[in-house]
Amino acid sequence: MSPRPEVLGGESPIPATADTPSPEPASDVWNAEIEPGQAESIGQRVVFSTTLKARDFLKISLVNGFLNIITLTLYRFWGKTEVRRRVWRSIRVNDEAFEYTGRGKELFFGFLLASLLLGVPFLAFVFAVQFLDERFSLLLLPLYLFGFWLWGFGMFTAFRYMASRTTWRGIRFVLFGSASTYGFLWLGMQVANGMTFGWIQPVFERLLAEQVWNHMRFGDRPFRWNQGRSERIGLYGPFAMGWFGTLVVSVVALIVIGVVIAGNQALFGDLFNEAQAGAEGNTKAGPVSPEFLLVAMIYGAILMLLPIWALIWSPYHAAVLRSITAGISLDEARFDMEAGALSLWWLTCTNIVMIVFSLGLLMPLVQARTARYLARRLRSIGNARLDEAHQAPPGPRTAEGLADAFGFSLI
Amino acid sequence: MQGLYYDGLESTAHPAEVQLEAGNLIIEADGQVLTWSATDLFVDVHADQARLSRRGSDARLVLPASDWQRLSAGRASLRRNSAAGGRGLVIGLMVAAAATALVVFVGMPMASGPLARATPLTYESQMGESYNAQISVIFPRCAGEEGQDVLQRLADRLSAQSGSPFPIQARVVRAPMINAFALPGGHILITGDLIDAAESPDEVAGVLAHEIAHVERRHVMQSVWRSLGAGMLLDLVVGGGTGAGQQAVLLAGQASELSFGRQAEAEADEIGRVLLHRQGLSSRGMGDFFVRMAEEEIDAPDQVDEVSEWWMTHPNTERRIAAARAAQQDGASALSQQEWETLRSTCRSDQGEDARRPRLPIVVGRPRNDPMPNEPQQVGQH
Numbered sequence: 001m002s003p004r005p006e007v008l009g010g011e012s013p014i015p016a017t018a019d020t021p022s023p024e025p026a027s028d029v030w031n032a033e034i035e036p037g038q039a040e041s042i043g044q045r046v047v048f049s050t051t052l053k054a055r056d057f058l059k060i061s062l063v064n065g066f067l068n069i070i071t072l073t074l075y076r077f078w079g080k081t082e083v084r085r086r087v088w089r090s091i092r093v094n095d096e097a098f099e100y101t102g103r104g105k106e107l108f109f110g111f112l113l114a115s116l117l118l119g120v121p122f123l124a125f126v127f128a129v130q131f132l133d134e135r136f137s138l139l140l141l142p143l144y145l146f147g148f149w150l151w152g153f154g155m156f157t158a159f160r161y162m163a164s165r166t167t168w169r170g171i172r173f174v175l176f177g178s179a180s181t182y183g184f185l186w187l188g189m190q191v192a193n194g195m196t197f198g199w200i201q202p203v204f205e206r207l208l209a210e211q212v213w214n215h216m217r218f219g220d221r222p223f224r225w226n227q228g229r230s231e232r233i234g235l236y237g238p239f240a241m242g243w244f245g246t247l248v249v250s251v252v253a254l255i256v257i258g259v260v261i262a263g264n265q266a267l268f269g270d271l272f273n274e275a276q277a278g279a280e281g282n283t284k285a286g287p288v289s290p291e292f293l294l295v296a297m298i299y300g301a302i303l304m305l306l307p308i309w310a311l312i313w314s315p316y317h318a319a320v321l322r323s324i325t326a327g328i329s330l331d332e333a334r335f336d337m338e339a340g341a342l343s344l345w346w347l348t349c350t351n352i353v354m355i356v357f358s359l360g361l362l363m364p365l366v367q368a369r370t371a372r373y374l375a376r377r378l379r380s381i382g383n384a385r386l387d388e389a390h391q392a393p394p395g396p397r398t399a400e401g402l403a404d405a406f407g408f409s410l411i
Numbered sequence: 412m413q414g415l416y417y418d419g420l421e422s423t424a425h426p427a428e429v430q431l432e433a434g435n436l437i438i439e440a441d442g443q444v445l446t447w448s449a450t451d452l453f454v455d456v457h458a459d460q461a462r463l464s465r466r467g468s469d470a471r472l473v474l475p476a477s478d479w480q481r482l483s484a485g486r487a488s489l490r491r492n493s494a495a496g497g498r499g500l501v502i503g504l505m506v507a508a509a510a511t512a513l514v515v516f517v518g519m520p521m522a523s524g525p526l527a528r529a530t531p532l533t534y535e536s537q538m539g540e541s542y543n544a545q546i547s548v549i550f551p552r553c554a555g556e557e558g559q560d561v562l563q564r565l566a567d568r569l570s571a572q573s574g575s576p577f578p579i580q581a582r583v584v585r586a587p588m589i590n591a592f593a594l595p596g597g598h599i600l601i602t603g604d605l606i607d608a609a610e611s612p613d614e615v616a617g618v619l620a621h622e623i624a625h626v627e628r629r630h631v632m633q634s635v636w637r638s639l640g641a642g643m644l645l646d647l648v649v650g651g652g653t654g655a656g657q658q659a660v661l662l663a664g665q666a667s668e669l670s671f672g673r674q675a676e677a678e679a680d681e682i683g684r685v686l687l688h689r690q691g692l693s694s695r696g697m698g699d700f701f702v703r704m705a706e707e708e709i710d711a712p713d714q715v716d717e718v719s720e721w722w723m724t725h726p727n728t729e730r731r732i733a734a735a736r737a738a739q740q741d742g743a744s745a746l747s748q749q750e751w752e753t754l755r756s757t758c759r760s761d762q763g764e765d766a767r768r769p770r771l772p773i774v775v776g777r778p779r780n781d782p783m784p785n786e787p788q789q790v791g792q793h
Binding site for chain 1: 417418419420421424458470471473493494495496500501507508511512643
């Protein structure tokens, strides 16, 4: 028997029609937004389901890793594309799978183009500073800021490319809007974050999401961004928890490290004595130096602190996921991400362990787990006219080169 | 067999009757009959669905996977929809990778010498001034001008018969490490800690001659060309990612650079000894210094930060010691006792500033023929 997709909340994957009333909204937030009669308007309910099994990505992780090594990583464009194709086809709306139609060579040519666009000016700058006049180094600050803008620009073009290569029922998604504006917003976020110690971040999370979702379409059906609905899920409470929590944990960690270092002589007295004796030529010193122990302790402390930091920030990151999802609508359909802090924390920690211990080899597996996490928690209320979308124009021929050059990739 | 047909123009699902006849897929939907040649088909079977498409078309046909498997049984020619690429792609990429590796690991190192020699001297001088201005902030010049003069005179003597295209400008700098550097354009920096750690003027002369040889051979310029050419090419190929494959490739690049660095060090040793011999100076100091640095690294792990700094930038210990011992010749001392004492005092007036800097002590054994018997045994800790 063929496997069936996992349906969220045990609901039927059969698309609802105008005759099928929508289920109760997931929360009060949604109730507040639904006006009487709206849920029964024309269109269909949007039911997400997934057939994604993370373990299915183990083999492709190993194969991609091997091919990356023997091709000096040039295979990565094709490997990444195949991973996306497998993730996309495993996520369904109303029992109809998404499809990723991107090609490895599109990523490859985008990368070549970006290398040219980034590499030539960079070389010219290095040449000018080193060989012509060191005053050219004054250009460093504007170039640094330009780099932030370019990063945002690259992210948006990557979104645009991925949207254009995502189809459902053969109809493309399309992202209009300005990559340049997104770049300036990204630059603004970096500067403003620096001036506010990060406290402006929640504002920019929504501004950036608005730039994407207000310009996204399924065929000719536009998505909409609703700031009010997004703001109903507060970000500043969890952010404050993360910010002050980080402060407290950092101070406590510094105190603990300070105490350990102060007590180093007592804790590692034998090793110190051995080292000193070696220095004075009395005996041969031991193989482990106190400095090495200190470095090992610092790395150990960071590894121990990582889950704590992830725990402190997981309420915020979960709130961002919920808030951004809440701001998105398609026709009368609104969306809800049931991401909890603890589940997100567990996902983050286990993903980090997988990446660290596999030296990044299991990245496709980690991406599949993350996609599954999101797909299983994505719900919708209200109807969307999914049957009425018309085909969108073709997307860009190449893209994502900048994102690849910066090492940025959603998946 | 029943399926759903999407025409690629609208998202409406059209119930369809599907048959496979004579190598063609016959699709009947909304009263229309469509014929898709099986040779054009791309098939993606996943979970309970089979998704069929044709290249260049947005139309899709979705069938129950079990029905499709029954229908297509025995037809091996149907193409599986995959972005992974075939054997041809992988072989092509391996060839491209091999060509890149050839350029990075062989071509650029071979070309770096001629490229360095072809670089206009004014460019290298300008570059050296830029480096020098930056490094002077980090490692300031020691205040003892008489000692600086002693070092410069020794540098002038050694470089007089060298082929250096640049005038040598040597100086002693304050830095928490035992090391010496040659910058582009003829600037040579020797740390005060190295002079403190040296047990004879011949050891300092050996180090100085070695650095002059780097200037003469334009090794720094060669390294610049390698990092600009091979390094950037490698960075570009692997992109900005942090995966295992990317890190492995970058590590290979660093290993190649280290290997080239070893060749340059060996060459600088050899030319340095020639420079010493041309002036009738002893080259024993070079080997003595190497041996002691190696011994101290093994015997005194609490000095590892200072001493290993030397070996990180001057690798290939055993072979260099052996070569130094084999080629060393006796000769005159590089400096008089008075000049040596003056040189050793170059950074003494900077003690106040040094004392404020956190640093590790370095302990060296007193040699049998210690030229400064009244000096404190612990040096490098002012």
